[in-house]
Amino acid sequence: MPTIQDVAARAGVSVATVSRFLSGQTVRSADAVREAVDALGYRPDVAAQAMRTGRHSAVGVIVPDIGNPFFAAIVKGLAQGIPDGGLHMLLASSEESAQLEARLLADLDSRVDGYVLAPVNEQDRLPLELVRRGVPVVLLDREVDGGEDCDVVLVDNAGGAASAARHLLDLGHRRIGVISGPANTTPGRERREGFLSVLAEHDVVVEPGLDLVGDFLEESGRRLTEQLLALPERPTAIFTANNQMTVGALRALQAASVPVPDEISLIGFDDLTLGGLLQPPLTCVVRDEVRQGRTVMELLVERLGHARLAETPQVPPRRVVLETTLLVRGSTATPRQEA
Amino acid sequence: MPTIQDVAARAGVSVATVSRFLSGQTVRSADAVREAVDALGYRPDVAAQAMRTGRHSAVGVIVPDIGNPFFAAIVKGLAQGIPDGGLHMLLASSEESAQLEARLLADLDSRVDGYVLAPVNEQDRLPLELVRRGVPVVLLDREVDGGEDCDVVLVDNAGGAASAARHLLDLGHRRIGVISGPANTTPGRERREGFLSVLAEHDVVVEPGLDLVGDFLEESGRRLTEQLLALPERPTAIFTANNQMTVGALRALQAASVPVPDEISLIGFDDLTLGGLLQPPLTCVVRDEVRQGRTVMELLVERLGHARLAETPQVPPRRVVLETTLLVRGSTATPRQEA
DNA sequence: ACGTTTTCTGTAAACGATTACAGCAAGGAG
C-alpha cells in the first residue's frame, strides 16, 4: 500500500501538497500529483484520516432484526441513500434486546460519525444521550420519550391504522379483534390508538377480550389469534399491527380451517413479501420501506455535512412522517350474515 | 473521550503499562489500572489502534441485494457468527454490478481485515486478487473460476436440484420445463446441471424450448414461465432455480389461471418467506440460510485469527457444502392424464 | 550478601494522514 509519502516523493512535492491536492485545493503541480496518485494507485488510509480528523466516513446502523424482510427492505433503502463514495454502513442487529443495543452502541462509538437507530423501546435513553453529545442520530420507525431533539422518520401509524378500521367498518364489521404491539413502542401504541379511535368515533366498542397486545413476533400473532378464535362469540374481522403477527394470524386461521374472508376478514399493517400471491391475497396497509430507509439516510447525511462545519445545534430536528396506503385485496369482505 | 494517557495519569503508571494491561499481560498495578479504566469509562480509540496495528476489527460484507429476504437471512447468520464483541460488519450491496462491486471493494480496502463476498459472477477476478494479497476472504454461495485457494460455503446445488428432478420423475412427469440462472454463476450452473443430469439418467429429454436460462430475478421467472405456457405442448412441471424466479413463475401461472398442481406442478430451489402459506403451499428444495451465514462468518473469524499470527498460507482453503432438503408441500402432484 | 535470571516498567519511535505556521515566489501598484 503506497502512502502519501510515496506519492509526494514521486511527484517531487511535499506531503502537504499532495494532501491539499486531494482535498480539492489548487496546487501548482496538480498534474504531477495526479499522475503519481494514479500510477501508484494511492488511496488514503482511512484509519489515519479518522485518527487525525476524528471523522470516520462511516455510519452505524442498528436494527432489531436484520433477518426480517421489512428491515431488509429498509436497509436496502439506507444503502441507496448513501452518496456516491466513501461513506459506509456498519450494520448490527440488536435482536430487540436493550442490553445488546447498549453494547453495540458502545462498540461502535469510536468508529462512526452518526447513527441510524430503531430503538428497542420508547424508554430507551441511549439515543438521546448521543444527541446530547452532539452525535448525529436519525431514528427509524420508532420514537423515544422526550426525543423531540432527534430526527426521526416514521410512517403515519395512526392514519394507516385508522384507514384499516374505516375499511372494516365500511364493510359492515362491528365485532373486530385488534392485535397490537408493545405499548412502549411507537408503532405499537400509535397503531392501536389510531385503530381504536376510529371505532370509538363510530360507537363500536371493543371489549377487553378483543383488544390484545402482542410483541410483534409471529408466535404472538398466532397465539393471540387462537385466543380470538376460542371466544364464545368470535370477531368477524381481525386487525394485526405488523407483518410478523399477520403471518402468525394467517397460520392460526389456516390451522383452524377458518375460511378467510368468508368467516373472518383479516387486515394487516405492512405487506408481506408475497402478500399478493396468498389465497386470498392479503388486504393491508402498505408503505414504501425502501423509500423510508432512503429518507433516513438522506437526513443523516445532511446532518453529517453540518456536523463537519460544527453547526450541529443550528439544524433543527426534523420529523418526517411518510404516508401509508390502504391496499384492498382479497382478505377482507362483508361479514357473514349471522342468524 | 478519555485517552490512554488519562488512564495512565490517573493510575500513576505509564501508557505502556495500561496498554499491556488491556492486552492481557500481567502488570504489577493491575488494580489501579482497572480502577482508572472503569472510573473514566475509557475505551480504546479504534482508529488509532487500526493505524498502529493495521487491524481494524471489522469485516466487509458484499452481497448482491440486501433487500432480498434470502440475503437478509444470510446476513442474520453472519451477525450471529460474530464472536462476542469488537468485531463489526461493514455491509454493502453490489446490486449485481461488477463495476459497483469493484468500487466497493476498493473503498473498503483500508477499513477491514477480511471479506465475505458473494461475487457477481464466476469470472470475477477480484476475490482472488485479495486472497493473493493475503487478505482473508470467504466466498458466499458462489465460487469463482480458479478459486480453489479461497474458502467458500456453498449448498449442495447439484444434489438439491437432483432431488427436485427425482421428485418430479417419481410423480410421473416426463415433460419438464427448467428455468435456471446465469451459466456463469455457481448456483446457475450447478442447479441446471444437477437437474438435467438426473433427467438424462432416466432418458427424459429436455428439448431446447423447455431448457431456459434466466437471470435469477423475478421478472425473468415470469417471462420465461409465460414462454413455457405459450408452447404448443406445455410442460407438466416446472423447476425454477431460485426464490425470485419462483415468485415470477407463480405470478405468471396465476395470471394465466393455470391451476397448480393440477395442470402444472411447480418446484423451486429455495423456499419463499411464506412458501408454506401459499395456496397451494410451495414444494421446494430448502436449506438453512441463517446457518450458512453463520458458517461463513465462523470460517472468516478463524482465518482472521490466523492472519493475526501471520500464518495465512498455512491454513488450507476450505470448501463447505451444506445439505439441502426436499420439502414436499402442495405445489407438485402427478401429471394430469392427457387424452 | 551477592550475582544472575526473570519479570516488569517507562521512554520514545513508529503508524499515515491533516494542518498551523512561517517562508518564498510571483504579480501588481506605486
Next chain:
DNA sequence: CTCCTTGCTGTAATCGTTTACAGAAAACGT
C-alpha cells in the same frame, strides 16, 4: 526598482495507540 499583497509551498506538530529497547526491580540460588 521597491514594497505589498496574494497564493503556494514545505516543515513539523499532532491525533491515540502499540511495541522495541533498555533499564530497574523483584526473585532466586548460592
